[in-house]
Amino acid sequence: MRESHSTIESDLADRIARVREAIAAAAVLGGRRPDDVTLVAVSKTVDAERVAVAAHQGLAYFGENRVQETAEKLDRLGRYLDPAERARLSWDLIGHLQTNKARVAARLFSRIQSVDSVRLAEVMSRLGAEAGRPVPVLLEVNVGGESSKSGFAPAEVPSSFPTIAALPGLNVRGLMTVAPIAATPDDARPYFRMLRELRDRLVREYEGVVLPELSMGMTGDYPVAIEEGATIVRVGRAIFGERPA
Numbered sequence: 001m002r003e004s005h006s007t008i009e010s011d012l013a014d015r016i017a018r019v020r021e022a023i024a025a026a027a028v029l030g031g032r033r034p035d036d037v038t039l040v041a042v043s044k045t046v047d048a049e050r051v052a053v054a055a056h057q058g059l060a061y062f063g064e065n066r067v068q069e070t071a072e073k074l075d076r077l078g079r080y081l082d083p084a085e086r087a088r089l090s091w092d093l094i095g096h097l098q099t100n101k102a103r104v105a106a107r108l109f110s111r112i113q114s115v116d117s118v119r120l121a122e123v124m125s126r127l128g129a130e131a132g133r134p135v136p137v138l139l140e141v142n143v144g145g146e147s148s149k150s151g152f153a154p155a156e157v158p159s160s161f162p163t164i165a166a167l168p169g170l171n172v173r174g175l176m177t178v179a180p181i182a183a184t185p186d187d188a189r190p191y192f193r194m195l196r197e198l199r200d201r202l203v204r205e206y207e208g209v210v211l212p213e214l215s216m217g218m219t220g221d222y223p224v225a226i227e228e229g230a231t232i233v234r235v236g237r238a239i240f241g242e243r244p245a
């Protein structure tokens with residue numbers, strides 16, 4: 001039997017409320033204001049109808065990891081949201097981007113969180129310069145040094161940073177990471193701290209650089225990430241439930 005629309009609605013409303021409460025509590029623990037943390041709802045594999053319900057519940061930032069899936073979803077969202085509601089939503093790319101899809105990505109997404117190479121940064125910068133609007137990006141850092149993950153190696157960031165920061169069509173807003181899978185959320189804490197310290201170091205070393213955003217923390221570990229300074233958390237399963245395997 002298909003879940004009724006109102007069941008989907010009340011279920012999502014409960015889950016979103018719980019996540020917001022956990023964000024607020026962690027922000028207070030970290031000595032920050034709940035409003036300083038942006039919740040990006042990770043809607044990969046979630047269909048347009050449920051995304052629309054989440055948007056009606058007040059979520060405004062959505063994260064996706066595939067360009068094609070996002071293009072199709074945005075198309076279908078037109079059935080459930082009027083143009084003003086759709087215009088209120090922002091889309092973050094959080095997955096690896098192939099340079100041959102960069103042009104479409106620059107059109108669909110308001111921010112690319114997963115810039116993971118100098119080459120991709122250069123391609124995005126050309127697109128931003130062409131459009132006359134620098135592309136907001138985060139640099140993805142592979143804090144755990146895992147071969148399964150993309151991102152700059154932590155040691156590589158300080159040396160690559162000046163080249164990237166000088167690109168005219170980019171607006172580098174901060175750093176992003178996916179911490180290694182941990183047995184307990186606390187095990188991820190050193191990785192979040194590493195990202196924050198890396199950001200602090202860049203700001204110290206390069207005069208005039210502002211990197212306000214730290215995108216870190218997912219369903220398993222976002223409260224710890226907030227305690228360590230996250231300004232953006234990317235939460236999927238805690239909002240939408242388990243994804244299909």
Ligand SMILES: *Cc1c(COP(=O)(O)O)cnc(C)c1O
Pocket residue numbers: 042044065094095178218219220234235236237238
């Ligand atoms: C899937 C994904 C998330 C969300 O993960 P959950 O465990 O569902 O919260 C966050 N960030 C990235 C980069 C992802 O790919």
